[in-house]
Amino acid sequence: MRDLVKKPKVLFLIILVAISILAISFNGIEFGIDFKGGTLFQIQLDESVSADKMSTITAIISERLDAFGLKDTKVNSWGEDFVAAQIAETDSDRIEQLESLLRTQGKFEATIDGEILFEGKDILQVYSDAASGYGVVEKGENVFSWQLPFLLNQKAAENFSKKVFHKCSATSFDVEAGTSYDCEQTYFFIDKPKESILIIPSTTYAVDSDLLQKGNFLENIPEETSIEELLTNASLPYIVVNLDDNFSVLELESLNGFAEEKEKAIIHPSVSEGKKQVLLALGFELVEISQADSEIPWVWTVTGARQVIGLTPGITNLEPYVEDESKAKMFSKLLITGSGGTAEEAYSELKALQVLLETGSLPIGIKSISKETISPMLGEEFLGSTLLIGIVALLTVAAVIFIRYRVLELVIPIIITGASETLLILGFASLIHYNLDLAAVAGILAAVGTGVDHQVIITDELLRGEASVSGSLVNRVKKAFFIIFATSSTTIATMLPIILFSFGLGKLKGFAIITVIGVLIGILITRPAFSVMAEYVLKKKEIKE
Numbered sequence: 001m002r003d004l005v006k007k008p009k010v011l012f013l014i015i016l017v018a019i020s021i022l023a024i025s026f027n028g029i030e031f032g033i034d035f036k037g038g039t040l041f042q043i044q045l046d047e048s049v050s051a052d053k054m055s056t057i058t059a060i061i062s063e064r065l066d067a068f069g070l071k072d073t074k075v076n077s078w079g080e081d082f083v084a085a086q087i088a089e090t091d092s093d094r095i096e097q098l099e100s101l102l103r104t105q106g107k108f109e110a111t112i113d114g115e116i117l118f119e120g121k122d123i124l125q126v127y128s129d130a131a132s133g134y135g136v137v138e139k140g141e142n143v144f145s146w147q148l149p150f151l152l153n154q155k156a157a158e159n160f161s162k163k164v165f166h167k168c169s170a171t172s173f174d175v176e177a178g179t180s181y182d183c184e185q186t187y188f189f190i191d192k193p194k195e196s197i198l199i200i201p202s203t204t205y206a207v208d209s210d211l212l213q214k215g216n217f218l219e220n221i222p223e224e225t226s227i228e229e230l231l232t233n234a235s236l237p238y239i240v241v242n243l244d245d246n247f248s249v250l251e252l253e254s255l256n257g258f259a260e261e262k263e264k265a266i267i268h269p270s271v272s273e274g275k276k277q278v279l280l281a282l283g284f285e286l287v288e289i290s291q292a293d294s295e296i297p298w299v300w301t302v303t304g305a306r307q308v309i310g311l312t313p314g315i316t317n318l319e320p321y322v323e324d325e326s327k328a329k330m331f332s333k334l335l336i337t338g339s340g341g342t343a344e345e346a347y348s349e350l351k352a353l354q355v356l357l358e359t360g361s362l363p364i365g366i367k368s369i370s371k372e373t374i375s376p377m378l379g380e381e382f383l384g385s386t387l388l389i390g391i392v393a394l395l396t397v398a399a400v401i402f403i404r405y406r407v408l409e410l411v412i413p414i415i416i417t418g419a420s421e422t423l424l425i426l427g428f429a430s431l432i433h434y435n436l437d438l439a440a441v442a443g444i445l446a447a448v449g450t451g452v453d454h455q456v457i458i459t460d461e462l463l464r465g466e467a468s469v470s471g472s473l474v475n476r477v478k479k480a481f482f483i484i485f486a487t488s489s490t491t492i493a494t495m496l497p498i499i500l501f502s503f504g505l506g507k508l509k510g511f512a513i514i515t516v517i518g519v520l521i522g523i524l525i526t527r528p529a530f531s532v533m534a535e536y537v538l539k540k541k542e543i544k545e
Contacts, residue, residue: 001261003536004532004536005326006215007532007536008085009420009474009528009529009531010529010531010532010533011259012139012525012529013020013420013525013526016424016525017357017420017423017424017427017428017473018062018146019072019427020426020427020428021239021423021424021427021527023431024407024423024426024427026230027430027431027433028052028430029426029429029430029435029436030429030430030434030435031383031435031437032088032435032437032440032510033074033086033087033208033437034437034438035436035437035438036088036375036435037088037373037385038086038087038089038090038373038374039086039087039089039090039095039371039373039374040084040085040086040097040100040371040372040373040374041085041087041102041369041370041371041374042078042082042083042084042085042369042370042371042372043061043082043083043084043102043366043368043369044081044082044087044366044368045057045082045083045364045365045367045394046364046365046367047080047081047082047119047364048079048081048368049080049081049363049364050393051103051113053109053363053364054077054083054116055077055444056363057077057083057259057362057363057364058075058076058077058083059358060360060361060362061083061085061102062075063358063359064101064355064356064359065085065087067351067354067355067358068351068355069099069500072194073085073086073087073088074086080517081367082365084213085127085328086374088435091274097348097352098449099371101352101355101356102366102369103366104191104356104362104366105189105191105362105364105365105366105368106120106190106191106356106359106360106362107118107119107120107190107192107194107359107361108123108188108189108190108356108357108361109188109189109190110142110186110187110189110231111186111187111189111235111412112163112164112167112184112185112233113184113185113233113492114232114233114235115161115163115342117156117159117160117163117164117186117526118152118159118358119156120356120360120361121360121361122150122152122153122156123150123151123152123153123156123357124150124151124153125150125151125298126148126149126150126151126354126357127148127149127150127151129496132149132333132491133147133149133335133442134147134148134149135147135350136340136346136347136350138343139234139339142342142343143217143339144339144340144342144345144346145338145339145340145346146337146338146340146347146349146350147335147336147337147345147350148335148336148337148338148350148353148354148357149332149334149335150334150335150336150357151333152332152333152334153332153534154330156332157330157331157332158330159417160331160334161317161328161330162184162325162328164184164315164316165316165325165328165354166313166316166317166318166325167183167184167294167311167316168181168184168312168313168318168320169181169182169183170181171462177452179313179319179399181313181318182535183310183311183313183316184310184311185222185225185229185308185309185310185311186230186308186310186311187230187233187234187302187305187307188306188307188308188336189233189234189304189305189306190304190306190356191263191304191305191365192235192236192303192304192479193232193234193266193302193304194214194234195261195262196236196239196262196263196264196265196266197236197237197239197243197255197258197263197264197265197266197267197284197294197297198231198237198238198239198265198273198285199238199241199265199266199267199268199275199279199300200238200239200240200241200268200299200315201240201241201242201243201268201270202240202241202242202243203238203243203270204268204270204291204299205227205299206296207297207298207301208227208274208297208299209227209293211297211300212225212226212230212297212299212300213226214226216295216296217339218339218340218341218345219296219300220306220307220337220338220339221297221300221308222308222310225308227297227299230299230300230303230307230377231299231303232478234299234303234304234305236303237258237262239251239254239276241271243270243272244272245274245275246274246278247270247275247278252278253327254281255278255279255282255358259282259283259284261286261287263284264284264285264286264287265279265284265285265286266287266289267286267287267524268277268288268289268298269289269290269402271288271289272356274413278316278376278436279280289301289302295388296484306338306353307336307337307338308472309336315331317329317358329499330495334438336353337390338350339421339458353365354438362495368535371376371451372404373431378536385443386445389445390422390444390445390448393445393449394414394415394418394419394448395415397418397452398411398414398415399411399412400511401414401456401459405459405463406529407537407538409537409540410459410534410537410538411531413455413530413534413537414452414455414530415451416533417451417455417527417529417530417533418448418452419453420526420529421447421448421451421518421521421522421526423445423449424525424526425444425447425514425517425518425521428517428521429514434513436510436514437510437537438510439509439510439511439514440510440511440513440514441514442511443510443512443514443515443517443518444510444514444518444531446511446515446516446518447514447517447518447519447521447522450487450488450500450518450519450522451490451518451522451526451527452514453487454484454487454488454522454523454527455527455530455534457480457483457484458477458480458481458484458534459525460481460536461476461477461479461480462477462531462534462535462538463538477535481523481527481528482533484523484527488519488522488523491515491516491519491522492516492519495512495513495516496512496516497513498511498512499512499513499516
């Protein structure tokens with residue numbers, strides 16, 4: 001036995017099995033959503049889309065989830081207007097954040113005086129290093145500020161610099177402090193409504209006007225923000241109405257004009273039923289949006305406003321002063337800033353915006369999202385059953401081998417090889433932190449089953465004809481491995497398209513990956529070791545006879 005252990009191929013197997021056991025002991029085995037549970041998002045799109053557009057949508061959603069460091073995410077399309085996203089996450093706060101991210105189409109716009117400065121598609125790069133200004137900084141007690149630096153393309157940088165040129169006015173001058181300026185504001189929107197008109201109750205308009213003047217630091221609304229300026233930058237027509245049941249003649253005239261151009265009417269819940277019926281009769285699709293927080297202006301929410309950021313004298317080419325607009329300095333690297341009540345809130349908001357800008361906008365809006373929790377109970381039961389089935393199958397194969405070859409000593413190498421192969425696959429998965437799902441576990445069974453088949457091939461070749469000459473054993477082993485390499489190559493070639501081009505076959509990807517890993521471990525490690533063990537057993541048997 002000591003001579004067998006000293007064989008290089010067997011010793012190599014023993015060392016790798018020991019490493020695998022250590023990896024599993026320290027890292028553990030990471031199971032996917034099928035075993036430890038998670039959340040399933042069912043996302044309904046605004047309308048049916050083509051296969052190409054659906055592929056783009058699923059890719060963007062996958063990128064958004066991956067950007068948050070989530071593992072074992074599966075995104076698949078259902079028909080022409082549904083997308084299903086599975087994640088191995090059950091924390092309620094995390095789920096709420098992800099739902100908000102998935103619900104967002106992600107169309108980013110920056111405006112001034114109602115004109116677009118740049119859009120999300122104009123952003124070439126989003127910086128995520130502290131040296132560029134990225135990160136969260138504590139500004140005071142319960143006050144945290146975040147910054148997101150980004151780079152505009154040349155055309156957008158020129159447009160931005162042109163439209164903000166000299167948008168600050170000098171208000172006073174002090175010898176020590178220098179010139180004081182009153183600078184205009186830029187407005188940042190995400191998913192600003194299109195083809196819509198706002199129906200704002202007069203009471204809501206008055207309350208929102210006061211809230212905007214008051215400002216909201218945590219919502220990135222500076223003090224003295226004008227509701228008229230916000231609505232101008234949102235480029236949304238609006239009508240302020242009373243709370244009675246009817247529109248005035250002037251309001252009806254305006255609505256008739258808008259009905260020819262706009263499809264939707266965004267309304268506050270306090271708009272009367274009579275007014276709703278009139279809007280429906282005019283052909284508007286009603287979109288009723290509630291006010292989630294009394295401290296956040298309703299118009300701020302419905303317009304998709306995210307930040308109001310004041311310009312600076314430097315960025316408007318006033319310090320240093322540039323008189324001729326044609327000689328204005330171009331600014332391509334800019335910052336978006338925001339704030340939060342805690343470092344976690346600030347970072348969460350920063351990360352969400354970063355993900356949206358990096359992944360780009362969805363080509364179509366989201367109509368609704370429903371979610372459900374996936375129980376791990378069935379997965380745990382399946383895992384236990386799989387383990388039991390694997391042990392029973394291995395013992396059954398060993399019994400069949402014994403009945404066929406009548407050599408009890410051959411049973412032990414087969415059991416050792418099968419168990420070692422399973423440990424090596426699990427150890428490799430543990431080292432790379434690969435999440436095992438149901439398909440991956442099935443892949444382990446398939447790989448081990450393939451291994452048993454190869455062991456039978458090796459044993460058959462070793463037992464064929466006279467085995468008294470050591471050279472003939474070597475030749476037979478070579479012949480066996482020629483067959484094994486050929487069949488393994490076929491298996492790998494079959495699985496590679498699933499791994500590389502898994503169009504609609506996401507659930508099979510784990511099976512294919514683990515099967516390929518198992519086959520490679522087999523032909524490179526366990527099969528050579530088994531051939532040495534089998535040869536040792538058969539030689540020992542010949543000597544006894």
